[in-house]
Amino acid sequence: MAGRKRTLESFSFELVMTVIAVIALVIIIAPSLVVLIVSFTSGFSLRFPPPGYSLRWYAELWNAWQLHFAAKNSLIVALWATGLSVVLGVAAALAIARSPTLSARLLDSLFMSPLVLPALAFGLAALMLFSLVGLPVSPLTLVIGHTVVCVPYVVRNTVAALAQLEPTLLESSAVLGASRLYTFRRIVLPLIRPGIIAGAFIAFMSSFDNVPVSLFLRDAATDMLPIRMWQDLEGKLDVTIAALSGVLIIATVALVAVMERVTGLSRRLTN
Amino acid sequence: MGAAPASRDVTSYGMGLAVPLALFFLVFFVAPLLQLLWLSLHNDTAGLHWGLGQYLHFLTDPFSLSVLGSTLLLGAEVTAVCLVLGFPIAWLYQRVGPKLQTVIILIVLLPLLTSVVVRTFAWIVILGRQGIINATLQSLGMIDTPLKLLYTQFGVVIALAQVQMPLMTLPLITALGRIDPNLDDASCSLGAGSWRTFFRVVLPLSLPGIIAGCTLTYAAAITAFITQSLIGGGQMLFMPMYLYQQASTLQNWPFASAISIIFLLAVLAVVSVFTTLGRLSRGYGGA
Numbered sequence: 001m002a003g004r005k006r007t008l009e010s011f012s013f014e015l016v017m018t019v020i021a022v023i024a025l026v027i028i029i030a031p032s033l034v035v036l037i038v039s040f041t042s043g044f045s046l047r048f049p050p051p052g053y054s055l056r057w058y059a060e061l062w063n064a065w066q067l068h069f070a071a072k073n074s075l076i077v078a079l080w081a082t083g084l085s086v087v088l089g090v091a092a093a094l095a096i097a098r099s100p101t102l103s104a105r106l107l108d109s110l111f112m113s114p115l116v117l118p119a120l121a122f123g124l125a126a127l128m129l130f131s132l133v134g135l136p137v138s139p140l141t142l143v144i145g146h147t148v149v150c151v152p153y154v155v156r157n158t159v160a161a162l163a164q165l166e167p168t169l170l171e172s173s174a175v176l177g178a179s180r181l182y183t184f185r186r187i188v189l190p191l192i193r194p195g196i197i198a199g200a201f202i203a204f205m206s207s208f209d210n211v212p213v214s215l216f217l218r219d220a221a222t223d224m225l226p227i228r229m230w231q232d233l234e235g236k237l238d239v240t241i242a243a244l245s246g247v248l249i250i251a252t253v254a255l256v257a258v259m260e261r262v263t264g265l266s267r268r269l270t271n
Numbered sequence: 272m273g274a275a276p277a278s279r280d281v282t283s284y285g286m287g288l289a290v291p292l293a294l295f296f297l298v299f300f301v302a303p304l305l306q307l308l309w310l311s312l313h314n315d316t317a318g319l320h321w322g323l324g325q326y327l328h329f330l331t332d333p334f335s336l337s338v339l340g341s342t343l344l345l346g347a348e349v350t351a352v353c354l355v356l357g358f359p360i361a362w363l364y365q366r367v368g369p370k371l372q373t374v375i376i377l378i379v380l381l382p383l384l385t386s387v388v389v390r391t392f393a394w395i396v397i398l399g400r401q402g403i404i405n406a407t408l409q410s411l412g413m414i415d416t417p418l419k420l421l422y423t424q425f426g427v428v429i430a431l432a433q434v435q436m437p438l439m440t441l442p443l444i445t446a447l448g449r450i451d452p453n454l455d456d457a458s459c460s461l462g463a464g465s466w467r468t469f470f471r472v473v474l475p476l477s478l479p480g481i482i483a484g485c486t487l488t489y490a491a492a493i494t495a496f497i498t499q500s501l502i503g504g505g506q507m508l509f510m511p512m513y514l515y516q517q518a519s520t521l522q523n524w525p526f527a528s529a530i531s532i533i534f535l536l537a538v539l540a541v542v543s544v545f546t547t548l549g550r551l552s553r554g555y556g557g558a
Contacts, residue, residue: 013465021359027433029378031393032385034403038396047401088292095289107289110296116486116542118494120511121531124518125303128310128528148300151292202384209386211497215515229388230497237395245389252385256377266376270444 032249039239039246046237057243064240070228077139077224078207081146085203088147089154090196096155097162112156114149119212122148127216137219145213150203154196157268161195162188194263201259205252311528318525325529335513335530342493342510343537345427349492350485352432353439357484361443362473376444383437391498394430395421398502422504430502435491439484446480447473478552486545490538510534 034048039057041050061067092111096104114122126145127137135141165188173183214224232238259265314324329335364375382390397403398420405417420426450473458468474481496511503509514534518527 010459010465013469017359017362020356021363024356024360024436025375025378027356028382028436031390031397031433032381034396035389035393045401046396046399048396048403048406088295091288092292094284095286099286101286103286104289107293110301111292114300116490116538118490118511118531118534118538120494120496120514121307121535122300122303124514124524124527124531125307126299128306128524129299129303132306144299148296155292205384209388211387212494212511215496216518226386226388226497229386229392230501233388233392233395233501237399241392242396245386245392248386248389253381256381256384260373260377266373266380269380269441270376270448 035242035245036249039242041239041242044239046239046242057239058246060240061243061247064244066223067225067228067240067244070223070225073139073218073222074208074225077142077146077222078204080139080143081150081207082200082204084143084147085151085154086196086200089151089199089203090158093155093158093162097159108155108159112152115152119149119210120215123213123216126213130217137217137222139222141217142214142222142224145217146207146210149210149213150207153202153206154199157195157199157202158192160268161192165191195268198259198263198265198268201255201263201265205255307528307531310525311532313525316523316525325526326533328526329529329533338508338510338513339533339537341507342534343541345424345431345499345509346489346493346541348424348428349431349435350439350489352428353436353488354481354485356432357436357439357443358481360440361447361477361480364444365447379437379440379444382434387434387495387497390434391430391501394426394433394498394502398426398430421502422506424507427499427503427507431492431495431498434495434498435488438487438491442480442483442487443477444480446477446483450476475552479549482545482549482552486542486549489541489545493538510537 038046038048038050040053040055041047042052042054042056043050089111092107096108096111123145126141126148130137130141169187169191170183173187174180178186209226210224211226211230214227218224218227229241229244232241256265310318311325312321312323314320314322360375360379364372367375395402399405400417400421402420404420405414408414408418454472454476455468458472459465463471493509494511496515499507499509500512510530511534514527514530517523517530
């Protein structure tokens with residue numbers, strides 16, 4: 001009797017948890033699927049389900065030069081910001097990762113703080129600084145601003161990779177007569193490379209998608225893709241944006257699949 | 272961090288390597304924020320007259336205070352929804368095989384890496400007058416006229432919850448993975464049911480993860496400019512848009528600076544409350 005009650009009780013618990021989990025997973029994935037489906041509509045509205053299917057909005061996208069221009073700018077800025085983040089971030093991670101000193105802990109907090117502070121406030125602050133020193137907004141100011149908000153991802157992932165390194169490996173390398181540089185090149189770097197790549201990937205994606213910093217540090221000549229899309233959506237609901245969203249969703253899925261292979265991205269983010 | 276002091280000479284690289292990034296942050300992160308603080312303490316746009324006028328203006332203006340209040344409330348609502356929906360995902364993750372685990376992680380991860388504008392746009396399609404929800408309800412004959420879902424608090428909360436869900440779920444998965452499964456069995460064999468075990472054992476032990484997830488979700492939700500402005504529309508004003516309007520449209524930089532500082536302090540206050548709770552919970556959890 002008690003046994004049956006127990007089973008019923010544990011069944012009710014598992015049922016409730018599983019049902020909520022499945023609903024939550026559907027809520028997470030559904031919006032992307034909806035946009036993908038709507039992007040193939042043959043109609044002029046975002047009605048769901050679409051009245052018919054066609055590739056007309058993707059064709060329309062082909063001629064949307066404003067979006068091409070903004071996409072090119074976003075790509076260039078994201079590549080530079082990622083490069084700068086990797087150079088500065090990996091060096092800093094090497095310095096602070098295994099150091100127990102207070103200054104290392106403080107630097108770690110400083111380098112992580114852009115993740116928590118409202119980026120919009122930083123965007124405004126950076127604009128004020130640049131205008132104070134007489135530097136007009138340009139791709140350069142965008143790269144600097146993006147680097148500040150993207151470098152934490154590189155630092156965090158590199159520090160995590162370094163923390164998992166076996167110290168004995170480096171010691172044996174030293175005992176066997178390898179120089180520090182040689183050990184770094186042949187042992188440390190290959191072992192932490194997936195961590196660096198994962199950090200660089202997340203930095204790239206967050207730069208490409210950045211709005212709050214770009215909002216203040218760009219002008220018409222340096223239009224950025226997420227802001228162009230936002231302004232288009234504020235004005236009118238354009239189906240071309242659905243096609244562009246479709247392209248971005250598919251590109252993201254493809255990149256994540258590659259990164260999962262190369263770096264084991266999913267394990268990295270849950271450890 | 273497994274720091275090994277005995278082998279430091281081989282495994283660490285000296286603080287010199289952190290200097291370039293530290294200088295970069297000093298010039299392009301700390302200095303701008305200090306300048307923001309400096310300008311917020313001036314009563315005029317040129318920055319000639321010191322004073323607390325901007326802060327007094329904000330703190331005595333019912334409109335500004337209501338914007339701050341609704342922003343903080345929005346964050347709390349989004350965080351609560353994310354916790355209620357995100358926890359079962361993390362729970363399910365621990366009970367399925369490795370194949371399904373990867374599927375779950377990728378489902379959770381994808382939105383995090385998909386453009387925020389795209390994700391928000393998706394919710395416009397879903398919540399709009401001709402969107403899925405209204406179309407379904409109408410075809411089922413449950414409503415005659417489309418419901419207003421877009422430009423409502425409900426719409427903003429649900430869209431933001433979906434956008435920020437990964438930030439809640441990932442730390443929860445980590446935290447639940449660290450709980451010794453034997454504790455679960457022990458609790459059950461001692462006669463506690465599944466519900467009781469969950470609320471008395473699993474939930475308290477996962478508090479560090481809950482707090483980490485809540486901190487990230489809250490901070491992200493209240494600063495989510497794009498989702499707030501597109502789903503909320505012109506009727507609902509939150510701190511990021513208020514800041515942007517003052518800075519960009521009205522060119523009132525000192526007041527925009529004061530809004531930024533107040534917003535920064537509000538975020539820091541929330542984060543430090545969560546951090547303190549986290550420290551206390553670690554003592555409680557005994558992990």
